[in-house]
Amino acid sequence: MPNSNGRKKRGGSPYLFIAAVLALLIGIAVFGIQALNERAAADSERKQLFTPAPSPTVSGVSVTPAPGFSTYTPAPTATPAPTPAPEIDATVLKVGSKGDEVSRLQARLQELGYYAGKVDGDYGSGTRQAVIVFQKQHGLAADGAAGPKTLAVLYSDQAQMIVTTPMPTGLDTLAGDIPLLVNKWNVLPEDYFPADLVRIKDLAGDLLLYDDESFMGVRTAVEALIRMIGDAKQDGVDPWKVGGAYRTIADQKKIFNRRVNKYMNDDGLSRSKAESRTRLTVADPGASEHHTGLAFDLNVPGATFSDTAQYVWLKQHCWDYGFIMRYTDEKEDLTGIIGEEWHVRYVGVEHAKKIQELDLCLEEYVELLKKQ
Ligand SMILES: [Zn+2]
Numbered sequence: 314m315p316n317s318n319g320r321k322k323r324g325g326s327p328y329l330f331i332a333a334v335l336a337l338l339i340g341i342a343v344f345g346i347q348a349l350n351e352r353a354a355a356d357s358e359r360k361q362l363f364t365p366a367p368s369p370t371v372s373g374v375s376v377t378p379a380p381g382f383s384t385y386t387p388a389p390t391a392t393p394a395p396t397p398a399p400e401i402d403a404t405v406l407k408v409g410s411k412g413d414e415v416s417r418l419q420a421r422l423q424e425l426g427y428y429a430g431k432v433d434g435d436y437g438s439g440t441r442q443a444v445i446v447f448q449k450q451h452g453l454a455a456d457g458a459a460g461p462k463t464l465a466v467l468y469s470d471q472a473q474m475i476v477t478t479p480m481p482t483g484l485d486t487l488a489g490d491i492p493l494l495v496n497k498w499n500v501l502p503e504d505y506f507p508a509d510l511v512r513i514k515d516l517a518g519d520l521l522l523y524d525d526e527s528f529m530g531v532r533t534a535v536e537a538l539i540r541m542i543g544d545a546k547q548d549g550v551d552p553w554k555v556g557g558a559y560r561t562i563a564d565q566k567k568i569f570n571r572r573v574n575k576y577m578n579d580d581g582l583s584r585s586k587a588e589s590r591t592r593l594t595v596a597d598p599g600a601s602e603h604h605t606g607l608a609f610d611l612n613v614p615g616a617t618f619s620d621t622a623q624y625v626w627l628k629q630h631c632w633d634y635g636f637i638m639r640y641t642d643e644k645e646d647l648t649g650i651i652g653e654e655w656h657v658r659y660v661g662v663e664h665a666k667k668i669q670e671l672d673l674c675l676e677e678y679v680e681l682l683k684k685q
Contacts, residue, residue, distance in 0.1 A: 407458035410436040418459055421467055422447060426475035428502055430599070439599065442502045446475065475504060485509075486531055486605045492660040493605055494679045497592070497649045500599040503562050507531050507606035510559060513538070520546070522554035522614065529559040531606035534635075534659035538609060541634040550626045556655065557610030560603035569595050596650070602639065607659040618655040627657065632669040635662040644674035 406415055415434045422428035428443035441457040448455040450473060451466050459467070466472055486493050486507040495501055509532045514523060516532075517539050530538070542553050560568075572595050576587035602608040613621045628638060636659055642652035658675070660668070668678050 403461065404464060405458055405460045406436055406464075408436055408438065408441050415440070418444075418464075418467070421472075425472055427504065430500065430502060438499045439502045442505055446502075446504065447472075450475065486607055487533055487661070491679055491682045492664055492675060493607070494675055495600065495602045495605055496676065497597060497600045500597065501562070501604050503599060505562070505599070505604065507559070507604075509533070510606055511535055513555060513558060517542075520553075522552055524554065524556045528555055528557075529606065530609065531559075531659070534607045534609075537634045537636065537659055541631065541636065544634075545623070545626050545630070548626065550622050552613065553623060554612050554614055555609060556612045557603060558608075559606040560601055562598045562604060565596065565601050565604065566598040569598055594651075602656075602658060605658075608639065609657055610653075610655050611657065612655050624654055628654070631657055632665045633662065635659050635665050637665050637668050637675065639675060641674070644676075647674050647676045 404414060406418055412434050415436045416432050418436075419428055419430070419432040419434070419440055422440070422443045423432060425447070427447045428440065430437075430439040430443075444459050444463065445455045445457045447453075447467065448457075448463055451471075453463050453466065510529045511532045512526075513521065513528045513530055513535050514526050516535050520539060520542055545551070545553070569591060572591040573584065573587045576582045576590050577584060580587075582590065596602075611623070611627065612618050613623050618624050631638065636657040638654065639656050639658040640648050640650045640653040645651055660675070664678070668675070671678070671681075673681065
């Protein structure tokens with residue numbers, strides 16, 4: 314019995330064993346699912362940590378980024394924001410270039426104060442001068458052509474506003490192999506100023522009379538003027554008065570606008586008609602040769618200059634001192650200015666003698682030099 318009891322006892326235990334195994338399996342299963350769930354939860358938590366929540370978008374309302382997210386703050390700069398740079402890889406813009414890229418160049422130069430002319434997409438001498446001043450101020454080769462280097466600086470935030478100090482170092486009006494040509498088709502930029510301007514009276518003293526004692530000119534030209542008038546006096550031809558010399562664009566603007574207003578008020582002309590009529594006798598600001606500091610108007614008090622001995626002497630001898638009779642009636646079509654026998658322009662002795670010999674106006678002579 315005890316044996317059978319023991320067997321019976323052992324015989325009853327398989328049910329308990331199965332139940333325990335089942336319980337264990339269920340336990341493992343439950344624990345496993347729970348562990349998987351926990352891992353998934355942890356993963357999603359990690360994801361939340363590393364993936365920024367999408368920022369709320371509200372149409373028409375600006376959304377402040379959550380703190381901790383870096384925001385782009387543009388560096389403060391004194392220059393106007395650069396206009397988007399055009400394709401400038403291999404572009405070289407120069408005199409004669411035309412189109413949108415030239416307009417963009419002119420607009421940018423204007424924005425920075427280098428260019429005062431029209432934004433017309435036409436790369437003329439005014440644009441060239443502005444590019445030269447820009448290049449000089451930025452340590453670039455000052456060739457007046459806007460190549461990749463110049464354009465890269467111009468459209469970057471390295472581009473500086475023009476520096477206009479009270480005593481700027483001017484442009485050398487006598488530089489180069491070709492005399493500086495200024496007329497209504499070759500206009501100087503508004504910020505143009507010649508180098509080495511001197512007050513004529515400081516050098517010439519009482520040798521000359523002056524309409525205005527503050528008249529100035531480029532030193533080399535003033536010195537030539539003094540030699541010339543000194544020799545004329547030696548020949549007994551005297552007196553001489555300076556009626557016009559260096560003129561700033563501001564001066565020229567004043568003269569031009571005064572005339573335009575006069576035609577509008579007195580004759581009832583529209584502005585554009587008054588401007589057209591003014592242009593017959595007054596050069597546009599920037600188109601006056603007086604702006605070079607190399608031109609002088611000479612006169613004789615109380616006389617019409619073309620009737621005087623001074624005019625006869627000047628016409629014969631001015632070439633020997635580097636001056637030319639700039640405007641004659643015969644060349645009016647080419648110069649755009651009616652005959653002005655009182656106006657001389659300094660170009661240097663070598664050029665002056667050739668111009669006399671060939672009987673050319675400066676426009677023709679410059680054209681000839683460019684072809685050679
Ligand atoms: Zn003149």
